[in-house]
Amino acid sequence: xxxxxxxxxxxxENMQLSEAEKPTLQPGKLxxxxxxxxxxxxxxxxxxxxxxxxxxxxxxxxSDGVGEIIESNAxxxxxxxxxxxxxxxxxxxxxxxxxxxKTKKSLGGTVQGLLAEFVTCSPSExxxxxxFLSNEEAATLPCAALTAWNALxxxxxxxxxxxxxxxxxxxxxxxALQFAKSAGYKVVAISRSLQHLNxxxxxxxxxxxxxxxxxxxxxxxxxxxxxxxxxxxxxGGASTLPQTIKxxxxxxxxxxxxxxx
Numbered sequence: 001x002x003x004x005x006x007x008x009x010x011x012x013e014n015m016q017l018s019e020a021e022k023p024t025l026q027p028g029k030l031x032x033x034x035x036x037x038x039x040x041x042x043x044x045x046x047x048x049x050x051x052x053x054x055x056x057x058x059x060x061x062x063s064d065g066v067g068e069i070i071e072s073n074a075x076x077x078x079x080x081x082x083x084x085x086x087x088x089x090x091x092x093x094x095x096x097x098x099x100x101x102k103t104k105k106s107l108g109g110t111v112q113g114l115l116a117e118f119v120t121c122s123p124s125e126x127x128x129x130x131x132f133l134s135n136e137e138a139a140t141l142p143c144a145a146l147t148a149w150n151a152l153x154x155x156x157x158x159x160x161x162x163x164x165x166x167x168x169x170x171x172x173x174x175x176a177l178q179f180a181k182s183a184g185y186k187v188v189a190i191s192r193s194l195q196h197l198n199x200x201x202x203x204x205x206x207x208x209x210x211x212x213x214x215x216x217x218x219x220x221x222x223x224x225x226x227x228x229x230x231x232x233x234x235x236g237g238a239s240t241l242p243q244t245i246k247x248x249x250x251x252x253x254x255x256x257x258x259x260x261x
Contacts, residue, residue, distance in 0.1 A: 003116030005058035009049030015061065023120045025073045030126070032067030032085065032119050036135035040064060040143045040171065045259065046109055055109060063089050063107040064142045065114040066135045074123050084135065085126040087114065089142045094124050144171030148233065151255035152179055156231050160184055165221070165232040165247060167240055169196040172257060176233045177203055188226050190217050190240070211240075218246030233257065 001022045006015040025031050043061050045051040069076075069083050079085065088094060091111070093102035105111045129138040152164070162185040166173040169191055180187050181204040188207040191197050197208035207226045209217045222228050228249035234241060235258045248254055 001117040003060050006047045006061050007057045008046055008051070008055045008059055010047065012044055012047040012061075015047065016058075018058075020116075022118055025071055025120060028074045028122060029120045030069050030074055030076075030079075030123060031071035032087075032121065032126075033070045034065055034067045034114060034117060034119060035084065036139040037062050037065040037115060038136070038139040041258075042143065043108060043113075050259075051109060056112060059108070060112040060115055061108045062113040062115040063109065064139055066129055066139045067114075067119065077123065079123060079126070079128065084129040084138070086129055086138050086142055087119075087121060088125050088127070089146070091121070091125040140171065145175045147257060148172050148175035148179055151233055151257060152176060152183070152231070155255065156253050158183070159230075161186055163188070163227065163230045165189070165229045165234075165244065167191075167233065167235040167244075169193070169200060170235065172235060173233065174200075174203070177205060186226065188221055188229070190243075211243075216243065216246075218243030221247040228252070231255070 001020055003018050003020055004015050005018045006012065023031065040063065042051065043063065046055065047061060066084055066086050069079060069081055069085060072081065087107060089107060090103050091105050091107065107113045164180045164185050164187045166176050166187060166189045173189065177187050177189065177200060186206050189197065189200050189205055190209045190211045192212050194210055197210065200208060209220060211217050214220055229247050229252055230249065231253040232244045232248050232255065234244050234254050234256050244254060
């Protein structure tokens with residue numbers, strides 16, 4: 001089969017196409033034919049050697065993808081041959097609260113990823129893909145979308161017209177915006193790009209602020225008609241956190257997400 005390999009630290013531009021044996025189907029495993037993949041910022045960090053030490057080398061990169069079940073050596077409870085499925089970013093975290101043990105393995109990081117024609121997995125590591133999503137759409141969900149969902153609805157409190165902040169226009173922020181609006185929340189965003197803010201408004205953004213020309217945007221949001229934040233989806237780290245804190249009400253929530261440089 002064909003797969004791509006990268007040596008962490010060499011950069012994504014040095015990824016190489018490779019030929020390998022088709023995976024042998026072990027007891028309790030499924031064989032998937034991969035149909036689509038999506039690239040996350042984290043995948044670039046892995047390839048660039050900026051995502052921890054001791055990763056496999058060479059490594060099959062990419063954590064997010066959709067495949068079709070083509071063979072099974074496991075009990076197919078809830079699944080069937082020919083079904084489209086997405087794989088879990090953390091293979092050992094399929095439900096419940098997050099723990100260190102559940103996050104020890106991560107696809108395309110501490111274990112081999114998905115950028116190959118075929119991969120094997122356990123039934124507990126996959127979820128079915130709904131018919132209304134294309135392969136490409138579903139392939140974008142496991143990392144960015146679930147991160148946004150977990151912050152908004154699993155870890156955070158929920159109530160009508162909750163006021164949310166998102167940072168920038170990356171995958172997590174775009175999903176957080178769409179999820180929040182579908183739940184009836186109000187959303188404000190900051191970005192260094194007016195063009196990106198206008199695009200976010202097309203997705204339902206209520207208010208947007210240019211952080212370049214308004215460096216004290218935290219005070220601006222707090223004093224605006226939008227008002228203090230109930231929950232911030234904080235992805236900027238040291239460069240944005242002070243203003244996020246200023247904009248968030250007493251008793252509000254701040255979800256720290258991503259590589260917070």
